[in-house]
Amino acid sequence: MLYHLASEAFQWYRQAPVSFPVIGSDVLLITRFLMYLSVRAILAILTSFVVTMLVGRRLIRLLHAHHVRDTIKDFGTISATDKRGTPTMGGLIIIASLVVPVLLWCDLTNRFVQIALAATAWFGAIGVVDDYLKVRPYRGRIRGLGEAQKLALQGLFGLGLGIVYLTPAISPVPPEVAGSFYVPFYKYAVLHDIGWWYLPFVVFVTVLISNSVNLTDGMDGLAIMPANFAVLVYGVIAYAMGNVVYAEYLRYDYLHGSGELLVFCAALFGAGLGFLWYNAYPAEIIMGDTGSMALGGILASLAIMLKQEVLFLIVGGVFVAETLSSFIQQKIGENFLGRRIFYRAPLHHQMEYRGLAETKVVIRLWIIAGLLAMVGLASMKLR
DSSP: HHHHHHHHHHHHHTTOOOTHHHHHHHHHHHHHHHHHHHHHHHHHHHHHHHHHHHHHHHHHHHHHHHHHHHHOOSSTTTTTTTTTOOOOHHHHHHHHHHHHHHHSSSSSSHHHHHHHHOOOOOOOOHHHHHHHHHSSSSSSSSOOOOOOHHHHHHHHEEEEEHHHOOOOOOSOOOOHHHBBBBOTOOSSOBBOOOGGGHHHHHHHHHHHHHHHHHHOSSSTTTTTHHHHHHHHHHHHHHHHHHHHHHHTEEEEEEEGGGGGGGHHHHHHHHHHHHHHHSSSSSOOOOOOOHHHHHHHHHHHHHHHHHOOOHHHHHHHHHHHHHHHHHHHHIIIIIIIIISSSSSSSHHHHHHHTTTTTTTHHHHHHHHHHHHHHHHHHHTOEEE
């Protein structure tokens, strides 16, 4: 909104009468300043953090008063019931503090931003429904969306995103780029313009990434910082790919308008920092599926839009490890072999079972996520 006002003011004052030279020059300076991506990204971070501070405490009290609190989910760990009674659905804080700065500082006509906002709304809604069903047990049983229902809804968004991305008339990228497959540390497409054969891969990536964040959210502050590191990397890549000079220098495909995702990613980064203010151990609120689903959906859409799906294996390495440990334990170990492979799963519960304190587990995984983010940034040049 403010971006559009600044843009209109900039265009109007460029044609201002000569009789207002001083006023015109001052307004031109301010409006032009607000149109820089770097400036709007900084303002988005600050705005999202301020919004978090304004709504966070009020929302925590509201959720607590309405008994929207975490239910017991026994993973067989020492601290399995530590979170009992902690308000859940805290992802609403993240979503609110993301949407407000995006509406203020982003170009809302930008197709990349529109897709990212659609992912936020869709996956946030899935999480809200799931959390609501969990805190409203039916006949003494904890409900929630079933695994098949979640996969279907996630896959449906992936299908829609793939169709939009591969349809030239509405796609934000050129057709030859939309249907190509890239890998980190290699400057050229591995598969060139495979067209609609790319669609199943988009659905697969959407489901995989959105679920990986959901599985990681099991300790205070655990999921938010790895997500922030990944968002930071994708924001930098979006800025480079949206700049003709940087894209050519780094041998990326130039994606006109993708730089606007830097502002979106900055807003999400600030929202994550603000949420950590309340979610750090001991948590005053947990994000629940509302937050983990929204974060996963956003990361999936960013990876797909920027053609950096495989890079998520690096920058989202913590999420990938958590997902693999859970898959190996449940699908291969318990269902196929009839025995456990790990003491506990996902990975953070395995680490806790081996005697590490919750805070140490969280911080060590943060460190790993930060190092992996640096490797992801290095891949921009080492290609």
